[in-house]
Amino acid sequence: MTPGVRAVATRARELLAPDAVIDDRARLRTYECDGLTHYRVVPALVVIPEDADQLAGVVRACAEHGVPFVARGSGTGLSGGALPHAEGVLVVTSRMRAITDVRPEDQRAVVQPGVVNLDVTRAATPHGYYYAPDPSSQQICSIGGNVAENSGGAHCLKYGFTTNHVVGADFVTAGGEVVPLGAMAPDAPGYDLLGAVVGSEGTLGIVTSVTVRLVRLPEEVRTILVGFHSTDAAGAAVSAIIAAGIVPAAIEMMDALAIEAAEEAVHCNYPAGAGAVLVIELDGPAAEVAAEYDEVERLCEVNGAFEQRLATDPFDRALIWKGRKSAFAAVGRISPDYIVQDGVIPRTALPEVLRAMGELSAQRGVRVANVFHAGDGNLHPLVLFDESKAGEAEAAEEVSGAILDLCIRHGGSITGEHGVGVDKARYLPRMYTEEDLDTMQLVRCAFDPDGISNPGKVFPTPRLCGEVPGRHKGAHPAQEAGLAEVF
Amino acid sequence: MGAVVRPTSTAEVADVLRDAAARGLAVVAQGRGTKQGWGLPVSVDLVVDLSGMDRVLDHQAGDLIVEVQAGARLAEVQARVGTEGQRLALDETVPGASIGGTLATNASGPQRLVAGTARDLLIGVTVVRADGVVAKAGGRVVKNVAGYDLGKLVVGSYGTLAIVTEAVFRLHPEPEVRRWVSVAADDVHDLVHAVVHSQAVPWAVEVDGTTLSVMVGGRPDGVDARVGTIRGLIGGSVSDTAPEGWGTYPWQPGETGLKVTFVLSGLRDVLAALAEAGARVRGSAGAGVVYAALAVPDALPRLREVAAAHHGSVVVVDAPDEVKASVDVWGPVPALELMRRVKDQFDPDHRLAPGRFVGGI
Ligand SMILES: Cc1cc2nc3c(=O)[nH]c(=O)nc-3n(C[C@H](O)[C@H](O)[C@H](O)COP(=O)(O)OP(=O)(O)OC[C@H]3O[C@@H](n4cnc5c(N)ncnc54)[C@H](O)[C@@H]3O)c2cc1C
Numbered sequence: 001m002t003p004g005v006r007a008v009a010t011r012a013r014e015l016l017a018p019d020a021v022i023d024d025r026a027r028l029r030t031y032e033c034d035g036l037t038h039y040r041v042v043p044a045l046v047v048i049p050e051d052a053d054q055l056a057g058v059v060r061a062c063a064e065h066g067v068p069f070v071a072r073g074s075g076t077g078l079s080g081g082a083l084p085h086a087e088g089v090l091v092v093t094s095r096m097r098a099i100t101d102v103r104p105e106d107q108r109a110v111v112q113p114g115v116v117n118l119d120v121t122r123a124a125t126p127h128g129y130y131y132a133p134d135p136s137s138q139q140i141c142s143i144g145g146n147v148a149e150n151s152g153g154a155h156c157l158k159y160g161f162t163t164n165h166v167v168g169a170d171f172v173t174a175g176g177e178v179v180p181l182g183a184m185a186p187d188a189p190g191y192d193l194l195g196a197v198v199g200s201e202g203t204l205g206i207v208t209s210v211t212v213r214l215v216r217l218p219e220e221v222r223t224i225l226v227g228f229h230s231t232d233a234a235g236a237a238v239s240a241i242i243a244a245g246i247v248p249a250a251i252e253m254m255d256a257l258a259i260e261a262a263e264e265a266v267h268c269n270y271p272a273g274a275g276a277v278l279v280i281e282l283d284g285p286a287a288e289v290a291a292e293y294d295e296v297e298r299l300c301e302v303n304g305a306f307e308q309r310l311a312t313d314p315f316d317r318a319l320i321w322k323g324r325k326s327a328f329a330a331v332g333r334i335s336p337d338y339i340v341q342d343g344v345i346p347r348t349a350l351p352e353v354l355r356a357m358g359e360l361s362a363q364r365g366v367r368v369a370n371v372f373h374a375g376d377g378n379l380h381p382l383v384l385f386d387e388s389k390a391g392e393a394e395a396a397e398e399v400s401g402a403i404l405d406l407c408i409r410h411g412g413s414i415t416g417e418h419g420v421g422v423d424k425a426r427y428l429p430r431m432y433t434e435e436d437l438d439t440m441q442l443v444r445c446a447f448d449p450d451g452i453s454n455p456g457k458v459f460p461t462p463r464l465c466g467e468v469p470g471r472h473k474g475a476h477p478a479q480e481a482g483l484a485e486v487f
Numbered sequence: 488m489g490a491v492v493r494p495t496s497t498a499e500v501a502d503v504l505r506d507a508a509a510r511g512l513a514v515v516a517q518g519r520g521t522k523q524g525w526g527l528p529v530s531v532d533l534v535v536d537l538s539g540m541d542r543v544l545d546h547q548a549g550d551l552i553v554e555v556q557a558g559a560r561l562a563e564v565q566a567r568v569g570t571e572g573q574r575l576a577l578d579e580t581v582p583g584a585s586i587g588g589t590l591a592t593n594a595s596g597p598q599r600l601v602a603g604t605a606r607d608l609l610i611g612v613t614v615v616r617a618d619g620v621v622a623k624a625g626g627r628v629v630k631n632v633a634g635y636d637l638g639k640l641v642v643g644s645y646g647t648l649a650i651v652t653e654a655v656f657r658l659h660p661e662p663e664v665r666r667w668v669s670v671a672a673d674d675v676h677d678l679v680h681a682v683v684h685s686q687a688v689p690w691a692v693e694v695d696g697t698t699l700s701v702m703v704g705g706r707p708d709g710v711d712a713r714v715g716t717i718r719g720l721i722g723g724s725v726s727d728t729a730p731e732g733w734g735t736y737p738w739q740p741g742e743t744g745l746k747v748t749f750v751l752s753g754l755r756d757v758l759a760a761l762a763e764a765g766a767r768v769r770g771s772a773g774a775g776v777v778y779a780a781l782a783v784p785d786a787l788p789r790l791r792e793v794a795a796a797h798h799g800s801v802v803v804v805d806a807p808d809e810v811k812a813s814v815d816v817w818g819p820v821p822a823l824e825l826m827r828r829v830k831d832q833f834d835p836d837h838r839l840a841p842g843r844f845v846g847g848i
Contacts, residue, residue, distance in 0.1 A: 007601070105754050106685075106750035106798075152633045160701055179825055181797070183800070185748040185797065185798045185799035185800070186599075186604075186774060186776050186799075187493075187595075188820075189802050190817075190823065190826050191640055191648075191826045191830075191845075192593075192642060193640075193822060193826065194639075196637070199632050200637070216686070216688075229803070241546075243549065284688055285687060285688055285709055286549065287712030288706060288708075289709075291706045291709050292706065292709075344630050346547065346549075376628070377550075411627045412631075415632050415633050420633055420634070425516075431626075436623050437604050438622070439616060440635040440637060442829075442832040443640065443829065444832055446825065446829040446832045466833075
């Protein structure tokens, strides 16, 4: 333990409950990784604050002693974002789980960062509302983690991502200042700092309270499971639906290998012999949904669907979704090890990219199962391998990286929802120029000039922040002085 | 205002800004000049007029995206994507407005209820920094969490962080039909709440004086049913054209134009305070944003009190310079220190639209 960490530990013991400050090795090891388990680092200290004051106090102590800190919600992240720092403090939000305020009349809820995603919806449902962003991990992941990753979910095609549903936050900067960002009402004046914080993967500071939008529960929901002979046919159906001006709540695709895995794991009873299935969900006013449904059914048929099943009640819907939602874990049934990739392509490039991925997989002898948010082109290729066989892990890693290059070549992104974290920092320069990354890091310098908030994540090389020259120009200083006098 | 340059490419904007940096010139970007009076008045050495960067660079209908230059007029972009039955879900609140100006002011209209504002639609952005460095963030796909979302920072920054030269937006399909249900009422609060919390999925809930208008769009069958639901809740008459003044600001030149925000439970109080102040009111009542025109800004402190009680704010958007000189244009802004630090990083010499923004930024 460095002297700095020791000093932070001492301060933390003054502020927090005795069992909320952890420094014994065995217990520290519980926190050595997040959902991306092959990166492991044991933190020097773990703190589990109960409120914003305690949390800010710890961060202030870190700032004072130049100690790095990493926030952790539920630890389900898939890019190593919550990977601890060996000489730093891990700030865990699992005791900050209060839903502070539910305001259906204002279509808002205020929650602490450790609150589990699905619990927000549970609290809002009795009022006819819900929280729209629904990552597959929603039964465990935290809102704070969602904010940090700008998490998405199957229904983000129609409803948008975390960034479209978070309107305010209390935020502790890397210096330990507590600042309110955004507001409960729309369009708070000033820079949209909250917009920059969402998706910044804990590198700017820690959110201690989050104000979210609540969305009216739809009047009707119809979920359709559609079997196709090939991913090309399924892809063509997706394009036809979008071209018809329909924005379904969700369109998810799984290929044959992913279906096979899901069958084995959860017996979801998807259409036999399908080369691809689509899970399409329509929601909204009943009459609107009925009209859209007829159209979707027809378009699937025209594009070669050989089986369509409609679910209208929650039980049947859950059955359809079960196969899709369990897909990542299910792959464990058909392969001892696998990489969950997350890349994005323009949806129209889907057939071409799938073909290229097929070739890649054949060339390298590496199996790839495909699950994706087909509506918005977010691919989750699952790259299968067996760690115990020589060379397989390396080959899988190579294929996984080549898939990202494919995404970039088609004008897409190296991550649609899982984040850059520690895992993809080295790929970021393939997507952005040095100038782009330098400019992004200006934000980092404003929030965290010493680079102590989740260092080593997102950016491959940190920017030196340096001193900001105090020169001013034009009418500004006079105006600023004038303003200061008047107000 | 100072000298005017009219670049035609991002590279030219970069040249101009590098040169301006070397000479220490204060600069302001201008799209089509329709909202140049918003915010605090600026005096600069150089105006970068973006009207020469007016092209739609790419429209990928299948991917529902459009890539445009910042000087393009919003209306022209609409016309272009409209040929494929799509729309950029931003309202032209001031005739002739450019993409760049719309982004810089985060101007929004009735559609914000269903589609959000520019911040929600912008998926990629190219900017030129005060030092002439060109940088991009985001890209051409709707879903993308790689790197910081700089687009969010420049939207609503009034040109004080960087000059936007190109932007990529997500598009929405154009609905087959739109209908407006309008009703006159002295107190619209309960009516707005009835519609907003209903299952009718209103696309816009707008107030104009004592008239409430609700717009829905979609497929004919669905829209008929939703209009039926809405009329069952609030009554009123149906039209297939927008009411006069739809999506425009209520103020005239010489008046003081305010943007007032609030949480929905505060609608009644806010409208009452505005009525007491003698304001003419129009705006997105169902989204918690209304605009008001005042002859004199005396009531500003009282209005701020009421808005703040409902978690909102009041900004003086447009007003004669002498009015702006006599009032607090932006009102209280939390996190101002952090905003200053962001400004200092992006524009350390404070040469971009100096003094126009919150706290004299
Ligand atoms: C089976 C499975 C399915 C998944 N499905 C999806 C999916 O469909 N869509 C999707 O987007 N993701 C998905 N994920 C990824 C993951 O669940 C999300 O990224 C989630 O938002 C992480 O939340 P968490 O609480 O576990 O965060 P953690 O893993 O604890 O942390 C994630 C990041 O957030 C930061 N952080 C945490 N709390 C805070 C805070 N209060 N303030 C600032 N920064 C903070 C951390 O430092 C870290 O960088 C899935 C993961 C699993 C395991």
